Amino acid sequence: MTTVLALSRLTGDVLRSLRDHLRPLIACHLFFTLLASGLLLPAAGWALAHLLARLERPLVSHAAVLEALLTPIGLGWLLALLALAFLVLYLQQAGLTLVAVRPRDHHLKLAVDALWTCLRRLPSLSGLALLQVGSQLALLLPVALAVLVLHDRLLGDLDPDYLRQVRPPALWHFLATAAPAVLGWALAAAALYTRWHLALPVLILEGATPRRALARSARLTRGRGHGIAAAILVLLAALLALPLAATALFDAAFTPLLARLPERPALLMPAMLGYVSAYTLVALAATFVGIAANALLGACLYLRLAHREPRPPTPPPGAHPGRLAWGVELGVIAIAVTQAWLMLQAGEIRERVDIVAHRGSSRAAPENSLAAIERAVREGADLVEVDARLTADEAVVLHHDRSLARLAGDARRIAALDRAALTALRLTGPRGGASRVAGLDEALTRVRGRAGLMIELKGEPGREARLVARVGEVLAAEARARRRCRDRAADGVRRAACGDPRVMRRVALASLSYPTLSEIAERLPAARRILLAQLTLRGALPRRGFDILALRHNRVDAAAVRRADRHGYALYAWTVNDPARMSRLIDLGVDGIITDRPGRLRALLAERHRLGDGALMLVKLHNWLRQ
Template sequence: MSLANIERSDDPAPASLTTLARGVLGDFQRILMPLILFEVAFKGLVYPLWLFGSVWLLPAIVATAGRGGAVTNKDIATFMLSPPGLLVGLIAGVATIWLFLFEHLGVMFIAAMSGQGLAFRVGRVSQTLAAAGLRILRIGFVGLAALAVTTAPFALLAAIIYITFFTYHDINFYLSERPTSFYVGLGIGILLLAGAIVIGFALCVRWVFALPILLLEGLPGQAALGESWRRCRGAFWRVATILLGWEALGLGLSLVVVGAFRWFSAMALDAAGYHVSVVIPLVIILLAGHGLLLAALSFLMVSVHSLLILRLYTERGGTVRFALKDEPVRDRERDPALHEGHKPRILRLWMVLSAAFVGFVAVVAFGSTAQTDAGQRVEITAHRGDARHHPENTLSAIRGAIEAGADYAEIDVHETADGAIVLLHDDDLMRMAGDPRKVWDLTLAEIRQVDVGRRFSPAHVGERVPTLEEAIRLARGKIKLNIELKFRGRNRRLAGAVARLIHRERFESECVVASLTYDGLSEAKRYNPRLRTAAIVTFAVGDMNRLEADVISVNRKFLTNRLVRRAHARGKEVYVWTVNDPRSMIKLIELGVTNIITNEPRLLVSIRREREELSEVERRLLAARYFLDIKP
């Protein structure tokens, strides 16, 4: 049964799931070509807008925060609470919701036109959607505000739970030791998150008919939300179950299809070996196919979701009759473009557009692989020393890093109550030695009495917290040091003290000073201009390469090929942390990063040695595989 036959449902008994599924499938098949044309046009408008926003508008807003427009780690919270940060969040949130609703409305409009036997014309669709654009924006604003108000109590409770259960000791103690309080706090946090998700989903379900009401009945945004809420009474569980069921089914289908494609790609590339004439065209085809597959799955998810909503809307008394004043729906002749004789012409147009898209994706993707800096020799940093085999941040851990063949040992430094600089990651000694005292409350003599090796293994009983001076003397000429400044508690003089110590030891050429706090790096540089500094980035808004630092030390989840190329173009080195699996290590080497920070220095040393024996062509071909997330 088509939408034309169910303009208004007076039957209180809803259709069975089988009937509903057949109806949606029939609608999808009948309007497939118009939907494809709409999707191509929609994406053709969205992608340029997205590029404009991400390449020009967003960096321009972020630049008002200073420091060249980069906001990293701890500074991100301050930025997001500032006027520019709130503006960025508002623009991103509203734009995302608006585009989501706009795409769904387009599908519903095409389906409703078909149900009324109206001609499909691009001008008609454009005029109607343009007229509805402001109303969609109002729905997005009202919905976003309501979601924020309803979920705010959960966020407040989550903050209280964090303060109650996770602030007595350093957070790393809770993550590694996992005391009872960790599980209690985590359990409550999960329940709060689940509650927020349930309430948010319930609101979305009750508002699900707002778009067809806006489109077909002409009600303004807030009134459409209220009317949707009313019509959902008595059918909430049916609507929620059907929509959630489709989302789960669609997501599962997408995971299976994408997984199968990647499996096939891996098999094809493995079979191709290292024959350049075979591998290069194959990689280009697979990259383009991967992009088209993701686009097709997204198209299917949105289209079916929209058609389901429209069918459920008619069940609840909806009518497929247009009410928007700007909609010219006088003529009911069939669109010539939908005649059987003209379908091949539309299909040919779609094939040309698809081929152009394939070529564009292939050139960009493979061009990116060709521009990597994969030929340089990657440096290896042992995270907190050789912490797998020795207590972290100790002299024995630094010796282990030397024995492993690492180029650097990463260490963390704090300031004691009497101004000594010692190696320690956490704010307190709870995780390392079961001692809850804060490092800045202890003198050097007091902290020397703490055994930080006993908990690690019997072989390390008696291991003590070393000073930075001792670490420098051990490392000199054998291994370089990546010295991370820990600005917490009372470490106000830390940057200057470390900078002066390095100057006194004449160790500038054998170390890099790193920190999550950008101001601390600037302060260290003022005390010792010869220092090499590294800005540690867990998250960033804007161009982090504009930071006045010699090194960008990036969370591996945040790293991109473009970031590496731009950093190297500005003369900056790129460090990546913390990478322990061989697949990720190889990928990062292929991307051309300068330094990999790892808990497995011996493994990375062996991988580097093996890859140095490959030819340049072999390295480039292996690098191309990673755009498909395929291991060699």
């Protein structure tokens, strides 16, 4: 009960301090936000571009990024970026703390004094950030290395899709073995964070050195760790709840009002501008409240434990905002209106999206099977994506994983078996469905005159070039078969069913590997090339060598769409099955969506086509709020 009462009083002290010092707190917050956007982001981008230039290789997957970061250059860049990020954060927290604890009779003088004190204490703040962040990294490093070693030994040879879908005993063994180490690290890191929680207020208010600030924080918090941890968790929960509550409020209370407006641009656009401006103001306010509350929590705890004072003193009666407050408030409103205007200006309605069936209609039939391909074509897919591998006798078959473990319970690899042996096996699929391993030649026959094919090349190490060559031979054979079919056809309908003998017009070859794309360009210059990427980093993605970038859907944003338009390549998003996310990506302007459910995407596009422009703008607004 005492802890609950103390927590309640502490929450009240934080809120009253926020109210008493609101305007100078806003001024400091905006200053440091501008500092972060003007210093941290450009510096990080420059350093990353320099790093990638030194590495001289593209990074489009998480594994490649991790490998790059584990190099001496990569570790140096990561540590420098962390140091800079935390330094800006510490500067901001120090400024907010000074604003609250040292009130003056003039807000402008208070804000300027706080900023000047922070800059004078910059070396000490840098030392404190180095000690605290370095200590946390020292705790994390051995645990991270141990988990990586465990993963390599227990799961290194298993396919990720097999682990995710089958969840074999080896996965549970790994999790059970790694969990105690991860839990131990989490508890140790939380204890250290709680113990040193007051180091920043001690350093900035008492002028202590970084080491003495840490030691004094440890003395002040001794025996009170559980209460401080509870306060921090309550604050964290509030920070997470604020933006969610704001979105839910606008979605429930105000979005329906817009839907009732007539579709007249003279009325609808100003209403949407006001709506988005108000939402942006609420979002900015929620961000500010979270950052300021974190600083005030430390200040209130410090005053209570070090000086027996419940909270920072209330400003003198004569305090007044002056021109600073008006300038800050007008600046915030200008930012909100500008963001709203840019958002609405980006509201171009683009409804033409390629439907790409991921491994066929793989939620309705076994992936990569002829049944899945047939189902995808019937559901309206423009392209059917399949995975191509070489067998022991160099046939090109369709299978995603290296081995048959996930779909057949057989640990043997595709590359170790010939086509006849693979054809004899039965693969399992959703809803108890079964299939056999199909050949690329069969898939090409199924889509003739009906859909295109996106072929992802899954080459074994050392056999990538041979896979490209064999795929080229299969495509050439299909072109000859289509020409023979058209020569024998009696009428135009039957000729159309034979498919276009210019096969490359309806086929695209995809890979995660730049060398493989280069091999495709050399051997099959007429083929469209698709680069598959989990992420893109500044300076890590050459803008040539592919026609389409297929990017993981949670990495697709407006900037990625603008880059694609600027550099002249198409942008696909993978793999998306949720209609709300599909709608959001359509609104962003992607050129294609790769999905396990092509029928669902086709139905969504048909539904959107039935809407008027005003209704579509409301859909876009709703999607933006959900995002």
